Amino acid sequence: MGQANGRLSSLDSGQPALEGKVVLKKKVTLLRGISIIIGTIIGAGIFISPKGILKNTGSVGMSLTVWTACGILSLFGALCYAELGTCIKKSGGHYTYILEAFGPLPAFVRVWVELLIIRPAATAVISLAFGRYILEPFFMQCEIPELAIKLITAVGITLVMVLNSTSVSWSARIQMFLTFCKLVAILIIIVPGVIQLIKGETQHFKNAFAGNDASVLGLPLAFYSGMYAYSGWFYLNFVTEEVENPEKNIPLAICISMIIVTVGYVLTNVAYFTTISAGELLLSKAVAVTFAERLMGNFSLAVPVFVALSCFGSMNGGIFAVSRMFFVASREGHLPEILSMIHVRKHTPLPAVIVLHPLTMIMLFNGDLYSLLNFLSFARWLFIGLVVAGLIYLRYKRPDMPRPFKVPLFIPALFSFTCLFMVALSLYSDPVNTGIGFAITLTGIPAYYLFIVWDKKPKWFRKLLDRVTRTLQILLEVIPSEEDQKL
Numbered sequence: 317m318g319q320a321n322g323r324l325s326s327l328d329s330g331q332p333a334l335e336g337k338v339v340l341k342k343k344v345t346l347l348r349g350i351s352i353i354i355g356t357i358i359g360a361g362i363f364i365s366p367k368g369i370l371k372n373t374g375s376v377g378m379s380l381t382v383w384t385a386c387g388i389l390s391l392f393g394a395l396c397y398a399e400l401g402t403c404i405k406k407s408g409g410h411y412t413y414i415l416e417a418f419g420p421l422p423a424f425v426r427v428w429v430e431l432l433i434i435r436p437a438a439t440a441v442i443s444l445a446f447g448r449y450i451l452e453p454f455f456m457q458c459e460i461p462e463l464a465i466k467l468i469t470a471v472g473i474t475l476v477m478v479l480n481s482t483s484v485s486w487s488a489r490i491q492m493f494l495t496f497c498k499l500v501a502i503l504i505i506i507v508p509g510v511i512q513l514i515k516g517e518t519q520h521f522k523n524a525f526a527g528n529d530a531s532v533l534g535l536p537l538a539f540y541s542g543m544y545a546y547s548g549w550f551y552l553n554f555v556t557e558e559v560e561n562p563e564k565n566i567p568l569a570i571c572i573s574m575i576i577v578t579v580g581y582v583l584t585n586v587a588y589f590t591t592i593s594a595g596e597l598l599l600s601k602a603v604a605v606t607f608a609e610r611l612m613g614n615f616s617l618a619v620p621v622f623v624a625l626s627c628f629g630s631m632n633g634g635i636f637a638v639s640r641m642f643f644v645a646s647r648e649g650h651l652p653e654i655l656s657m658i659h660v661r662k663h664t665p666l667p668a669v670i671v672l673h674p675l676t677m678i679m680l681f682n683g684d685l686y687s688l689l690n691f692l693s694f695a696r697w698l699f700i701g702l703v704v705a706g707l708i709y710l711r712y713k714r715p716d717m718p719r720p721f722k723v724p725l726f727i728p729a730l731f732s733f734t735c736l737f738m739v740a741l742s743l744y745s746d747p748v749n750t751g752i753g754f755a756i757t758l759t760g761i762p763a764y765y766l767f768i769v770w771d772k773k774p775k776w777f778r779k780l781l782d783r784v785t786r787t788l789q790i791l792l793e794v795i796p797s798e799e800d801q802k803l
Contacts, residue, residue, distance in 0.1 A: 390574060425761060
């Protein structure tokens with residue numbers, strides 16, 4: 317999997333397309349950075365099913381407290397990533413920071429799990445929500461056929477990958493438009509909710525902390541649901557090398573985005589409870605649709621369309637960001653060399669984008685997606701906790717590293733402790749699913765020694781790999797980036 321042969325001679329013969337540098341260009345402005353974060357965080361969850369938190373907290377008041385706490389905790393994590401993004405100016409997010417702090421083995425395990433399971437499963441799940449809600453207006457009186465949902469979902473996934481393979485600028489522009497749509501959708505819920513409050517509709521907030529007693533074991537599951545709803549604040553760090561003026565724009569984009577999302581999420585949940593009781597919310601399949609039907613009449617038909625657009629934005633932002641993790645891991649020799657190559661004209665990491673397509677399609681049509689996400693939600697927070705612990709470690713290991721943005725030490729200490737505490741509690745409260753996820757993660761260790769450390773692979777295998785790489789270079793019209801060739 318290590319670095320191989322460099323440019324193809326057929327693509328390196330003074331063609332006009334190669335007169336400029338073949339690199340990923342800095343096209344992510346502050347506004348585009350904000351749209352990547354907000355557009356990826358706000359998916360279907362806030363519109364469809366905030367009941368995970370309510371179910372595990374037992375009361376309206378406690379659920380709103382957890383929503384607020386998860387927003388503040390996510391802001392703490394985002395601030396830690398802002399420091400890492402301004403002092404380690406490489407793309408790749410989690411992978412890059414673990415590599416920098418703890419070395420290649422844990423970094424490889426992180427990218428291994430992301431490529432094989434987490435990202436294909438997460439993309440398939442959010443895409444299925446897109447497929448279901450884009451078809452909702454056409455099947456108002458009957459159940460939507462599962463095959464129809466999967467086919468339209470497959471079209472949506474393919475469209476997102478084509479978009480990200482074709483143009484960084486267009487992908488970013490569409491992300492900005494979809495982020496605007498998400499914020500409009502949230503306002504469509506918040507404004508009627510505020511009007512309801514002004515009218516005195518506060519009956520569901522009386523004795524807000526009364527209700528079913530939440531067990532101690534339920535709280536980490538509630539926090540899991542909340543942190544999952546906020547997850548996405550780290551995606552700008554995946555594209556650090558493409559951000560204009562990263563020292564300024566990364567911290568600004570992260571802080572602005574997290575404040576907007578936290579306020580929006582809490583107010584959206586308050587709005588729901590002005591019209592829907594806790595019991596009704598737990599029974600609803602799609603809370604936003606139930607809310608809209610009660611207050612807006614025929615206009616409620618617009619809500620599924622906004623939810624579908626919101627899901628499409630999350631798909632687009634996730635693919636845009638995570639493809640850069642694979643690009644950087646390939647550049648470091650931890651994934652096949654072809655994934656670190658760039659299209660000669662479009663300047664997009666084409667192979668790193670499309671590598672997810674077959675895996676996502678397999679999971680879409682064959683996998684038990686929600687079980688996979690349950691298995692591996694703990695892995696995500698384990699590694700995020702490890703990344704933030706790495707920030708503390710780097711403070712002592714490399715005190716002279718330039719840090720244009722620096723957070724107080726208690727913030728990474730509190731955040732990493734909370735992540736690791738949630739992981740430990742989930743091992744206790746859900747040992748089967750978490751244990752399976754742990755076992756899947758551990759498969760990265762033998763894979764590391766087999767694919768990366770073992771350098772005496774048979775000559776026929778190396779020749780086959782080189783031939784496949786060169787064939788793919790010709791078919792996809794990609795070459796190593798300028799930075800690659802300096803390494």
